[in-house]
Amino acid sequence: MTGTIFDIKKYAIHDGPGIRTTVFLKGCPMDCWWCHNPEGGDGDAGGLSEKARTVSVSEVIQEIDKDRIFYDQSGGGVTFSGGEPLAQPEFLKALLEACHYRGLHTTVDTCGYAPTEDFERICELTGLFLYDIKLMDNDQHKKYTGVPNDLVLKNLRWLVNRGAQVQLRIPLIPDITDTEDNLSAIYSFLEDLPDLRGISLLPYNQFGADKRARFGLGDRLGKLPSLTKADVETVVNRFTPLGYEVKVGG
């Protein structure tokens, strides 16, 4: 079994518990304006696919295995990210299975836009889902990510109800996702999912824009006001009193 990845990053300390190795799988059904991993997408303009390479499951596992001592020490493991790892469902499943048999903790970092059956197939093999929620308004979601959000919300509900460990991730993009309407809509949605307790806020940074510029991609976002610590704190304070465990970054 082979698949396409564009990077393997060690000492990943923001992609789940402990010290991790993050494997970035190529391909993504979304096209978010603020994407900071444009090389994870399907396009290859401007050298986006230069780092993409076809690898076998065993090659990936061999690389992952090298840092086992750090996972053991820190309660870490492997994170599959992208792109969207479920854009290569068979490959992802094979990787998760291989990790499962080696006793490695696994995390899948997903945008949620994949057939529910694919989630069903990997659910048991995944220790933790890092699950992105971006926009609750469907039109806005379509505008900024290129796809509707119904499937994203459905899958999230399905996973949580199924008892999967899910950490929600909300990218805070000034004036887009970081709005009163959007955040309260997210909160209302979460009320039906009492088992979901962990939220990570990912404040917007210039990093993605710089990277997109490097690849010669247009900047649809334009100049955004930067988020202050206080801005982020406001969002933290919105969720914390409701019993959520809120982290900033990773």
Place this chain on the structure above:
Amino acid sequence: MNDRIKKLRDQSLAARPVISMERAKLLTDFYQTGQAERLSAPVARAMSFKYLMEHKELCVNNGELIVGERGPAPKATPTYPEICTHTMKDFDILNSREKVAFAVSEETRNLQRDVIAPFWSGRSIRDRIFKKVDSAWIDAYEAGIFTEFMEQRAPGHTVLDDKIYGKGFLDFTKEIEKSKAGLDFYKDPEALAKREELEAMSIAADALMLYASRYAEKLERLAKAEPNTARKKELEKMAGICHRVPAHAPGSFWEALQYYWFVHLGVITELNTWDSFNPGRLDRHLLPFYSRDLESGVLTGETARELLQSFWIKFNNQPAPPKVGVTAQESNTYTDFCLINLGGVTESGDSAANELTFLILDVIEEMRLLQPSSMVQVSKKSPDRLLDRALEIIRTGYGQPSLFNTDSIVQEMVRQGKTVKDARNGGASGCVETGAFGKESYILTGYFNLTKVLEITLNNGLDPATGKEIGVRSGDPAGFASFDELMEAFQKQLGHFIDIKIKGNIVIERLWAEHLPAPFMSILIDDCISTGRDYNNGGARYNTSYVQGVGLGSITDSLAAVKYHVFDKKNMTIPQLLDNLKTNFEGADDLRKTLLDKTPKYGNDDSYPDEIMTQVFELFFKAVDGRPNTKGGHFRINLLPTTSHVYFGSVIGATPDGRKRGEPLSEGVSPVQGADRHGPTAVLKSASKIDHIRTGGTLLNQKFTPHVLETKDGLEKLRHLIRAYFTMDGHHIQFNVVTADTLRKAQKNPEKYRDLIVRVAGYSDYFVDLGEDLQNEIIKRTEHGLN
């Protein structure tokens, strides 16, 4: 910190290092009387030491609580003409050099020219060494194959254990007398030599007590004249302390610190032990005094802190004595390498961290001084809190404390044949060197330029820098049919140069034993008193001589490049490669790019280069380890550079790893600067493939951006990273938490970054005090950022 400490600290920071001729003058006065010629060497040395302690100027700085300086004032730094007699040119260089300068007055120059140099020239140990080593040694030394520690500095490198906290010098004197009484002139042919040595120790013990009582009297005089009643009381108290210690065992926290300080001054006045001498496991030694005094009410947490801070300032007042020539290049710093050990384990193997450990860590953080250096020994039994507290200080970007693996240190010593008890009571000193505190003479004999040996191998015994044939003819590499043949040739050259180094060391050891014994130091290190032998002559319980390998990353990457491109891919030939090295890759950018970017490199957890690294390690180990020295001990290896990786790089042409002529080599066991591209875990994995347990210390520096360590989570993950490295037997790790950007700014505007301290190798230094090449080398080190 309170006003008193702030003033003393500012005074220490502001003091400019100057050459003080006091010691040189007193010593020469003593020897010029001619009495030394009528005495045995140890007794003559002891008498000269006593003369120094009798006549040395006393210094009590305003408001200070612990007294005594090496020179007449803070940072007034003596010379040791009996070791190295400076020339006028040396003094000019010291006075004018941009970095690590010492002011030399006109009077100093005149005295040196008219009195000191004429007397010592030809008699100094340095002169004797260069006369007694053979021409092969001189050739290799001049080519930069190795350096020699003992040509300007004494074979010190030892650390004190707990013996002074339970005994006074009067007790030591009794022990000396007992040992003398037990000499058997009928059966022991060495009995006379031993009697002389013991007699010398006895004189040296008197000398220190005399020095302390001079202070007691001076403090009494000052107290009488002091108008401020609070200070008057303090001075009286200090006088009382100096009356008690070091003659008697200390009875309080304050006395313990003053006692140690007198001992420290004795050691560094007797000889220039470059220095490393320090109290060692300070948190353990002082704990009983701290607890007792707190309980009885004579000490509060605040006064304990103030006394420790005063103690810290005393270290910072003593720059390493001036170094010249190659020694200045290999160790270009004011730091005198006193490395205070904290944490670790007790004699029975339990975690030794205690409340005083944390108080001392507070002091380190608050004082933020270059000296003393500090480190935390982390055992698997150490609490996380200890490591976390150390990391909180490290993340402020100060390069201290450094982190050591107690469990490795203990195993290293046990492998060398030390008892488990002695090993657990030991630690690391200097940069990273393992030792049995209070019981071992562990001498670094010199840095060894592994990469230069490869260069000579690639040139069939010729040094391309001079065209001189200084190696053996190990074969024309153009004719090598396999990588193994290259490794065999390298092994021949390595054996050749290690033989030269060890032969030189044996000569040098004997010269020191014969001409410059150290009777005062001998009182302090077991078992010199009971065996009646000098520290410099095998009196210590353990006697280890190290050869320190440098450039492990550079030689590994160079060999990997040859193997990969010439023998595996066959896209280059040896002559083609050598031609390009000769021209420093001129017009060969593509080839150099291939060597830099398309070649396996050490530091990436890639078995291809890492296996070559272990091959080099094994060859080096085999060439050195276990060979006998002249003191009943053995030669061993360790892997650290101080600043010699810069000097060693300056004598090597371009290398097959794509490094250009003259550029610094890799540092410690760290990868070549910028060659590690897979993050810190990969570096640690690669470095852990070295068998640290068979060394006497390895040095690994990593650079992190401050951002990664801002949060509690980031700090915790760093702790896990370190624990994992130590689980893999890693010996030492230290971090620079500063961005390359900040360093570049500091390079441009040094005046704005006077206080920026960075980790250089096994020590920290002010960034703006480093040479430009070393600054660039640190900037180039890979920075682990955010993933």
